[in-house]
Amino acid sequence: MNQPGRNSRSEILAPFAVRSFRFQWPADLLTSWGIEMEVLILGWYILTATGSVLLLTIYGSLQYAGTLIAPMFGLAGDRFGHRNVLCVMRAIYAALSTAITLMALAHVLTPVAALVIAGVNGLVRPSDLAMRNALVAETMPGDRLMAAMGVARTTSDSARVVGPLAGALLVTAAGLPFAYAVVTVFYAIGCLLTLGVGAPYAAATRLASLSIWRDLREGVAYVWDTPESLAAMWLAFLVNMTAYPLTLGLLPYVARDVYHVGQTGLGTLTASFAIGSLAGSVLISVIGRSIRPARMMVTFSFVWYVMLLVFVHMPGINAGRVTLVLAGLAQSLSMTPMAVMLLHGAGAKFRGRVMGVRMLAIYGLPLGLLAAGSLIPRFGFDATASAYCVAGGLLTIGIGVRWRGALWPLSAPANTR
Template structure:
């Protein structure tokens, strides 16, 4: 009974901070709208063009801004993470409103979707980095792991319920009403972001230097920390070889492998996200007992094994089960990674460190485009299995290369 009470207090402790009571629902609404949007537009592109290569190109455009993510982190460090995040979310709402208007006026086509996705894709990849930096900025250190687990439930629950809601609205009402709903949800996320409070400590006043000098300092900061550098390589690897299978390629798997409609696509997306949500909730309960670096490595390997099971699954039922397991492993690997990076960064560098972390997301558009090209030549099973085997092998290489920084219990990266 005592253990259960302690676990309950662990998961609720972050909400004792007023700022988090605004940030959590703001992140939730933004994540829901984003997942609805990505699913709807992915299906739209695939059905309008019939091309898996164009589908993967759209998926790549969603993450086009990863190359400038460190600049958003730098702006967050200088101008306030809340201010930068609010401005970003205002842009999401504006882009969605434009898409809604074009859908109502029957002006929407694949070219317009690609153009708007390119603009939004310059901003959206930095959202997660800003969220994490803002949590670290406003949360006491002893609650950070639990807070990161709770914060991650916003994105994971969105992939469950947002994907199902987006598929349902699109199938039931059509493009324009579905996008009107997305615009309303984005706007709600922006307004709640304005309520996020000031940091726990007064902000470090940074001397006005050039952006490029500050950015170079952030890159150097990461490079000089072996554990952080290993985490960056692992983050790039999973974005290159793991995430493409459960993000941009799922519309293709649903239509051409399992022969289901957009509702079936929603259930596949929700399966992976449901597992991720369970993993995030689990971390929230046991956050203080986790060895971050060890957990990051072990569950990265488990993630690839579950994805290989998904690729080899004989039918959609077993495919959903393996996606659930992959989702659990993904949360149990990526959340400790974020906490490890934030623990190791000083207050003046958190935004830049998380911005550099988002550079690793650039592996996702590369992985998607290459996968689209390979699938058209060799088919989905061969391509996806190759991605899993390559990812698992390189994860083992990273673990061996940075063993002394990542595995020993007394290593700084494993401090609770």
């Protein structure tokens, strides 16, 4: 009678039987907590110091400045080891957060300085998720990959629950310098734990004799010539441009100007979306072996847009929180199967480069944020956000129809369990 419960627990715990994952999970967790705390702390500082929604969207956009060079990070991971690249990236996070801590202590922090540091950070941070996913695929047996990806995503999803609330409470209780010192400690410990992840990368020697541009062309050509991968890239670009802006860069505006709440209210809105994402990640870790990745990716992307459209028209913050939970659930049930589908298809040779190309899709997020920053003052939040949701939902259907042969049949490689 208790067998289902035992099976669920064993699916969730199975990835931890791999030594590398026992280091990677807490390393990713602390890094994710630090990122989410930093995003809220600095975003709220810029908004309150300047009162400008345009500067807020510029700040959000700068965090993704590195999307155009993400394939280079993927290539570096394939050449020198994903663990080594990830360690260097996380050391950079720690150094930059230390700089902000020291400026805040010396009372010389300004919105301009914050934007400059956010821009430097944004050159590196977009590739963090790609390196994480590649490391999981590199160190995890294939039959555990879907479950492992679900468990791995709980690090970022739980951070979106804990990080914004913790960041808001720390700033309110102890001030910005202390809050940023905590962020720095999280980054530093995460970097040290990352040193224990993985093993020497077997493909590095093989790639060393090839040119950088040839390696990159091979990765891009693989994506372009593989229908399910190309469809996933277009869908990833679409959701980054029209869905993520509503729950990432624009939530401070929604909290202050739509719901008229402060940092704590903003934290609860961010946490609501993250709770849904966390629930989705846990669900995937339990039922991973029965998931048809491509079908799930398209279906729940559409559901995500529906839930966001409902959120836009919710009259109060409590109803808004509920719909954000459902939107977060749909987001997780769409994006995690997408990552697994791409990793399965790429294999060891293209894994880093394909995930690097996947990160290029994040470039849609700053484009969407900047457009929203110009449209909201002219047309209002409701009209702008509704247009994003309707356009995104229709284009998702279009992607599903255009690549139906690669995404929908149960026998398609993209739906391999």
